[in-house]
Amino acid sequence: MILVFVEHRDGQPDVASLQTLSFARTLAAQTGDSIEAVAFGPDSLADILRDYGVSRYHSITDDQLTAYACEAWAVSLQQLTDLLRPKVLLAPGSVKGNEVMAYVGALSSLCVVTNVCQVSAGNEWRITRSSWGGGLFENVLIEQDLALLTLATNTVEASENAVDSCDTLPFTPALQTKHFRAQIKSVESSVDEGMSLKTAPIVIGGGRGVGSGEGFAVLEELGEILQAAVGGSRVTTNNGWRAHKQQIGLTGNHISPKLYIACGISGAIQHMAGCKNSETILVINTDENAPILSHADYGVIGDLHEIVPAIIEELKKS
Numbered sequence: 001m002i003l004v005f006v007e008h009r010d011g012q013p014d015v016a017s018l019q020t021l022s023f024a025r026t027l028a029a030q031t032g033d034s035i036e037a038v039a040f041g042p043d044s045l046a047d048i049l050r051d052y053g054v055s056r057y058h059s060i061t062d063d064q065l066t067a068y069a070c071e072a073w074a075v076s077l078q079q080l081t082d083l084l085r086p087k088v089l090l091a092p093g094s095v096k097g098n099e100v101m102a103y104v105g106a107l108s109s110l111c112v113v114t115n116v117c118q119v120s121a122g123n124e125w126r127i128t129r130s131s132w133g134g135g136l137f138e139n140v141l142i143e144q145d146l147a148l149l150t151l152a153t154n155t156v157e158a159s160e161n162a163v164d165s166c167d168t169l170p171f172t173p174a175l176q177t178k179h180f181r182a183q184i185k186s187v188e189s190s191v192d193e194g195m196s197l198k199t200a201p202i203v204i205g206g207g208r209g210v211g212s213g214e215g216f217a218v219l220e221e222l223g224e225i226l227q228a229a230v231g232g233s234r235v236t237t238n239n240g241w242r243a244h245k246q247q248i249g250l251t252g253n254h255i256s257p258k259l260y261i262a263c264g265i266s267g268a269i270q271h272m273a274g275c276k277n278s279e280t281i282l283v284i285n286t287d288e289n290a291p292i293l294s295h296a297d298y299g300v301i302g303d304l305h306e307i308v309p310a311i312i313e314e315l316k317k318s
């Protein structure tokens, strides 16, 4: 059996978890296993999990565990895996997913393979994991009864493939006060400033070439017309031209829009790590040798402060 750890917000699994369930199905097709899921969440999750191929949902509903507590969550997962003895415990490669799985590995004295993008199951597990923001692929061979894996985000698309039913089975872990040494006490939501970079179908990115925070006004205007989200490279967030949460790249948002319009961005590997899953990339850059052009579907060589207003003008005519 393959056990998937699912993260959710208010009973709605996040995209990375849905991708993880879709990846688990590909794995299950190789091994002939069923897919079960575990979440620190409500029974109602079962309806959604069923649509993603989960036949049994282990629901941990202890109030103490609603807020993220890494060690307590890891101990809970370890106790459940001891009980169920799955072949694989698979988690999304999110901050929480990676952290919890590192603890599970330490508690079980097993190795954890993070950032997985491909698995061949057989007598031993042959795993490919992505490093350096997708610039390097490592082949890993593990020989242990339980494979502890986290999936690199955006490795697969989240797709439904419903099974007939998903049974909900409550699980109550045995926890001690010491397992709650670190726990989230409160969450402050940021003010919603437009569309989410992660889900917007069109994203406009600005880099050093934008020149200043005020320089982004023209990208914002284009964003409004195209109903696109606007983000920036790390240079722009470091300079305070954009908020940090609007950074695109390895240490920022990983985006996968239908169209990414990159303006005044050179295409450093760390930036590309966050936008390489865009369906189409349009680059506007003054330098015809900018590395980002080798990833572009379309390139316009020129000053973004001339090109973007010209695009806006044309769009306003239509």
Ligand SMILES: Cc1cc2nc3c(=O)[nH]c(=O)nc-3n(C[C@H](O)[C@H](O)[C@H](O)COP(=O)(O)OP(=O)(O)OC[C@H]3O[C@@H](n4cnc5c(N)ncnc54)[C@H](O)[C@@H]3O)c2cc1C
Residues within 6 Å of the ligand: 206, 207, 208, 209, 210, 232, 233, 234, 235, 236, 247, 248, 249, 250, 251, 252, 263, 264, 265, 266, 267, 268, 269, 270, 271, 274, 284, 285, 286, 287, 290, 302, 303, 304, 305
């Ligand atoms: C550990 C680590 C993590 C990192 N994480 C990230 C990350 O998450 N995201 C990220 O973006 N970077 C990240 N970086 C930084 C990254 O290495 C680059 O420094 C950064 O992406 C460069 O940003 P840029 O393309 O805006 O600037 P530059 O590399 O300076 O490129 C500016 C580009 O703008 C063009 N240009 C200039 N003027 C104009 C104009 N008027 N019109 C059109 N084009 C113009 C230039 O030709 C050039 O190609 C990280 C670095 C490290 C070490």
